[in-house]
Amino acid sequence: MSDCLILVDLQNDYFAGGTMELADADRAAANAQRLLAEFRKNKLPVVHIQHIAARPDATFFLPQTRGAEIHAMVAPNEGETVVVKNYPNSFRDTALLDILKQNNITTLILCGAMSHMCIDATTRAAFDLGFSCVVAEDACATRDLVFKGKTIQAAEVHAAFMAALAVPYARIEETEVIIQGMA
Template sequence: MAKQALIVIDIQNDYFANGKWPLVGVEAAADNAARLIQAFRQQGRPVVHVRHEFTSDSAPFFTPGSEGAQLHAKVLNRAEEPVVLKHFVNSFRDTNLQSILEELQVDELVLVGNMSHMCVEGTARAAADLGYGVQVINDACATLDLEFKGQRVPAAQVHNAVMAALAFAYAQVLSTEEFLAA
């Protein structure tokens, strides 16, 4: 039987309304992530938090040591829950995430967090390539509007395109309700 860990990716203050890089739907996504954290804790399953900081004070958000780079109050880790500090999109790159998962003897990851099109997607693809089973909880992730070649791409379209691509070959994509009901 697979041993799952919940990976909570970059649910940090700068992504919320008063932060430097607010996302569309971040409050609802964080609420769903908090529900999943609670379920994992109640079942004694591991929860691993990932926190992004850029290495330069001139970064547009998540500047080193800033309040914006801290985990949001809705998803704070408990003392026994590791927090992985990363400086890149992929949560495995130059971090101790994989060694933590090996120590926990985890072979399946449940991903929630921000941004859908960046760190969630990058981590999901890397996890699948490393041989983990991957589930992404789509309504516990958020992103923002993007622009490409002068055209605005609404956050919902960005998010849906990423989830569709992940569901095609990298992950099982579920809602919070679907996951909790299983």
Template sequence: MNTALLMLELQNDYFPNGRIPLEKSLEACSRAETVLLACREKKLPVIHVQHISTHPDAAYFLPCTKGADFYNTVQPAKNETVIKKHYPNSFKDTILLNHLIKNQINHLVICGMMTQSSIDATVRAAFDLGFSCTVLHDACAARQLEFNHSAISAQNVHYAFLAAMQPSYATVMSCDDFLQKSGSRIAAVA
């Protein structure tokens, strides 16, 4: 199986002082950074996906703003692929599918933000396109939602979307389990 790490929307607007900070975004990013370093050490391909809002009423990830930039601890290296997108699904109107096919990648290890949006949409699309996916649940973050005048905590949103992905669409595991399974010498941050 040819594996690539897919880093979704680890962008400034999701962090403290951003336009839409997510609960536990710093913790999730710290774990994503650990996995990123391990994948770099193993020379696995890394793909960073950056959302740029094009909707006229968009409030975050606005073009040419600091909020749309990648968070400082997970900046792409020169040899890593960056794909810009405008929809939750990272495959929609992007070069992602062609890039994966060209590089014979058939397994995606996914971390990033938001669990209920880009993570979910991208995992489901990848599955439909024939890719195997592993989602690193503690390297992802969600935000609180509301339905029918009831608040749904960020943790419950996160868990519900992860539960819906597993086992049909993805294998869901912790960063520690992934690093141990891949034989990395780098331990995940607690």
């Protein structure tokens, strides 16, 4: 039984110059990078999730573009698992569940983007599949959303989704707390 770091959709289109820039993407990636370094140091499993757009009207993560590539700050090392997905839920139509089961993984440490979409969908699915989940909230990023003509700021979107995941889906922790817990 083991922990596994799941890095979700930390891809170039979410950063400055990308087609779907997120608020605080650099901060989130820096914290994800710290988690990744700690998992590598402790020789713990890591899975990189890469979203490739399959919808005909998609505007980001388009196949075979620089924007769809995993960001250099958290790029996979040789031998690290990369799971390609086409939906917000990283388990849907992928090998992720089989990979985790084969490696006797019981706890997932999740980070990445977007808090309100793929982090939410993947965490809820993981919980429903029986995994214990920890979301590194300061290693996640999102964007402003508009609802009924009102703009909801990214920080509020992020906070609302972290609050919603906190019970019962996941423990919501800061990167530093997770790293200290690994010591």
